[in-house]
Each structure stands twice: as C-alpha cells, then as structure tokens.
Amino acid sequence: MKILNKVALLFVLATQTIYAQTNQETNLWKSGRPDGHAPISVMGDHYHNKGDIMFSYRYMFMNMSDLLQRTSAVNNSYAHDAGYMVTPLKMPMQMHMLGVMYAVSNKVTLSAMMNYITNNMDLQMRMPSGMTSKFSTKSNGFGDLKLGLLYKFINKNKNSLHGIVGLSIPTGTIEAEDETPMSSPNKVQLPYPMQIGSGTYDLDLGFTYLGQTTDFSWGSQLKATYRFGKNEYEYSLGNKYSFNNWFAYKTNNWLSFSGRLEGLVVESINGANPNLMPMMVTTADTSNSGGTFINAGVGFNIYAFKGSLKNVRFGFEYALPIYQEVIGIQLAQQQTFTAGIQYSL
Known part of the structure; x- marks a missing residue:
C-alpha cells in the first residue's frame, strides 16, 4: 500500500509539473504567428530562442519632394530669393537591406545588417x-554595417520586454561625387543627403x-x-x-493587418564639410537639417x-508623414513603401 501511495503521489506531482509547464508556455508571447x-x-x-537563425531581405522606397520652411510649404523661387543658387525639386531613395539574426541563448540574440542605397x-x-x-x-553604394544585440528581460503573461544595443560601423562612403553644371566636366563632392554613410561610429x-x-x-519601441x-x-x-507604436489584428493563422504611429526627432548636423558651399544649394547648408516628424503606416504580414x-514571412507597409516640422528649408517627406521577406530556421 505504501508503494501505491508513493506512485500515486509521484503521478500527481508529475501531472502538476506538466500542467504548470504547459500553462507557462501557453502564456508566453510567441513570434510564430503572422x-x-x-x-x-x-x-x-x-x-x-537559442539556436534559431533568421535571414531577411527588405526593400524600401522613400520619396521627398516640395519644399518646406518649418511647417509651411514654400516654392523654389522663395529659396532662390533667400540666396541659394540651387534648390532641390525631389529626391527618391531606394534601399536594399540584407540581415541575419542568431540566438546564442534564450536571452541573447545577435544581429547584423548591410544595405545598398x-x-x-x-x-x-x-x-x-x-x-x-x-x-x-545620383549616388549609390553599400551603406554602414549595423551590428546589434537584443536582450530579453521578460516573457510572461503574453507580454515581453527586450533591450536593444546596436553599433553602426562607418563602411558607407561620405565621398560620393557627381557632375553638376557648375563643375562640368569634373565631379564634385555631393551634399549631405546624397552621401551613403555617416562617417562616424553610431x-x-x-x-x-x-x-x-x-x-x-x-508593441512599442523607444x-x-x-x-x-x-x-x-x-x-x-x-x-x-x-517612439514607434503598432497594433495588429490576426485574421487567421497566416495573415494579419497592422497600423503604426511613429514620433521621430532628428537633430541638426553638427559641424560642416569644408568642401561644400552652403549658399550654393540648400542641401549643403547644415542650418537646413533636422526636424520633428510624426509618421503613420498601414501594412500586412503573411506567414507560412x-x-x-x-x-x-512576407511583410508590406505603406507610410506617410502626418506632421513634419523641418529646420530651415528642406524637401518634404512623402510616401514610403517597405516590403520584405524573412525566413527562420
């Protein structure tokens, strides 16, 4: 009888342990859904999770056109009258991004990303x-190499929090050149927005x-x-x-739709490139840099x-600025398209 009692006790304890583990796993935040x-x-x-690896490719297209001074639309004649010989009309930018993530433990995930701009x-x-x-x-080339570490603090009751530490290595050029009517037939160094990299460790x-x-x-990301x-x-x-915030609705096991709202503050360029002439073109004048933006996006994720x-996993998002206040005279941000494929092993 004592043996039967011990067996029964072990069975109850094992059942409780399995139930507790199952309940804990059920309450975890999970990435394996759209x-x-x-x-x-x-x-x-x-x-x-430990040992997992993910490869990703993203394509982003961003367009800028029309001039703003702070929040007010101005025309090119206004910028010329302010003393600039050259003013920008529009600037489309394309970026191809290749990334990889690898989890060295259940707490730490490493990442690396390279882009072509x-x-x-x-x-x-x-x-x-x-x-x-x-x-x-025109300018193009490989941008700065970005390395990162993500550290999971908690994953409990379908809520999760992790930290991000990233280092950008200045592999992208800051010496991009092209021919202009003033320099022809020679090429000259292009202004700040046309450069591929930052030139600094970030x-x-x-x-x-x-x-x-x-x-x-x-989710929310600061x-x-x-x-x-x-x-x-x-x-x-x-x-x-x-400060990025998003909300998504999972319609079924393979499709979800999302909305996103981002607040972004960019400080002005610090210092000045002595090779550029600030009064030649607005984009060479560091007083025309930085600003405050609120961007909104809608998109979807498809998950096999x-x-x-x-x-x-395939994702797509279309985003627009709903508020922008630039410093000085700058091109206004317009629409941004982002699409990408991710594959986890």
Missing part, C-alpha cells in the same frame, strides 16, 4: 539673368515592449541613435530619437505556418 513580428519597417522588434536628386539652378535650368545627381540604444491576445498584438565624434570631413549627422514554405 502578427508575431512588427510591421516590416520596424527593426529589432523581436528576439529568437541608391539616391537620386533633381535640382533647379537659377542664373544671374533669372533664367532657371534643371539637372540631376550607437543605438532602445527598448521594445510586446503584447498579445488570441487575435491581437501590439530608440535613440547617438553619433560619436566627427568624421574626416569635420561633421556628424544629427542624433535621432524615435506549415508546408514546404514553413517559417517564411
């Missing part, structure tokens, strides 16, 4: 006679909170980018501070939860 990742434009939004800018030049003419410049620090229910998920020192051309890009494409 809304288990943030909108595709958000970086560092999730971590992985193509910048195009159409400009208008006003001659002393008052006549105007248009021309274009530190990213942030926190990401995630929450889930059966059909909904949400992140700051700090520039260290100045580059070889005696300037550094402005620090950045962002079974079959030969299991763990393949």
Whole structure:
C-alpha cells in the first residue's frame, strides 16, 4: 500500500509539473504567428530562442519632394530669393537591406545588417539673368554595417520586454561625387543627403515592449541613435530619437493587418564639410537639417505556418508623414513603401 501511495503521489506531482509547464508556455508571447513580428519597417522588434537563425531581405522606397520652411510649404523661387543658387525639386531613395539574426541563448540574440542605397536628386539652378535650368545627381553604394544585440528581460503573461544595443560601423562612403553644371566636366563632392554613410561610429540604444491576445498584438519601441565624434570631413549627422507604436489584428493563422504611429526627432548636423558651399544649394547648408516628424503606416504580414514554405514571412507597409516640422528649408517627406521577406530556421 505504501508503494501505491508513493506512485500515486509521484503521478500527481508529475501531472502538476506538466500542467504548470504547459500553462507557462501557453502564456508566453510567441513570434510564430503572422502578427508575431512588427510591421516590416520596424527593426529589432523581436528576439529568437537559442539556436534559431533568421535571414531577411527588405526593400524600401522613400520619396521627398516640395519644399518646406518649418511647417509651411514654400516654392523654389522663395529659396532662390533667400540666396541659394540651387534648390532641390525631389529626391527618391531606394534601399536594399540584407540581415541575419542568431540566438546564442534564450536571452541573447545577435544581429547584423548591410544595405545598398541608391539616391537620386533633381535640382533647379537659377542664373544671374533669372533664367532657371534643371539637372540631376545620383549616388549609390553599400551603406554602414549595423551590428546589434537584443536582450530579453521578460516573457510572461503574453507580454515581453527586450533591450536593444546596436553599433553602426562607418563602411558607407561620405565621398560620393557627381557632375553638376557648375563643375562640368569634373565631379564634385555631393551634399549631405546624397552621401551613403555617416562617417562616424553610431550607437543605438532602445527598448521594445510586446503584447498579445488570441487575435491581437501590439508593441512599442523607444530608440535613440547617438553619433560619436566627427568624421574626416569635420561633421556628424544629427542624433535621432524615435517612439514607434503598432497594433495588429490576426485574421487567421497566416495573415494579419497592422497600423503604426511613429514620433521621430532628428537633430541638426553638427559641424560642416569644408568642401561644400552652403549658399550654393540648400542641401549643403547644415542650418537646413533636422526636424520633428510624426509618421503613420498601414501594412500586412503573411506567414507560412506549415508546408514546404514553413517559417517564411512576407511583410508590406505603406507610410506617410502626418506632421513634419523641418529646420530651415528642406524637401518634404512623402510616401514610403517597405516590403520584405524573412525566413527562420
């Protein structure tokens, strides 16, 4: 009888342990669902379990056009009258991003990302006679290498919190050149927005909170980018501070729709490149840099939860600024498209 009692006690204890583990796993925040990742434009939004690896590719297209002075629209004649010989008309930018994430433990996930950037800018030049003419410049190349570490603090009751530490290594050029009507047939160094890299080591620090229910998920990410020192051309890009918030609805096991709202503050460029002439073009004048922005986006995620494409994820987002206050005279931000594919092993 004593043996039977011991066996019964062991059975009860084992059952309670299995129930507790099952209940704990059920209450974890999980990434293996379509809304288990943030909108595709958000970086560092999730971590992985030990030994997991994820490869990703993202494509982003961002367009800027029309001039703003603070929050007011101004025309190119206004900028010319302010003393600038050349003013920008529009600037489309394309970025291809390749990334990899690897979890060295259940707490720590490492990441790396490299991008290839193509910048195009159409400009208008006003001659002393008052006549105007248009021309274009272009730059492209591999950008700065970004390394990161994500540390999971908690994952409990379908809520999660992790920290982000990232380092940007200045592998992208800050010496991009092109021919202009004033320099022809020679090429000259292009202004700040047309450069591919920052030229400085930059530190990213942030926190990401995630929450889930059966059909909904949400998240918030607070992140700051700090520039260290100045580059070889005696300037550094402005620090950045962002607060990203998103909400998603899981319609079924493979599709979710999302909405996102971001507040972004960008400080002005610190210092100045002595090779640039500030009064030649607005984009070469550091007093025309930085600003405050509120961006809104809508998108969707498609997730293959079974079959030969299991763990393949496709995301798309369309974003627009709903408020922007620039410092000085700058091109206004317009629409941004981001699409990407992620595959986890």
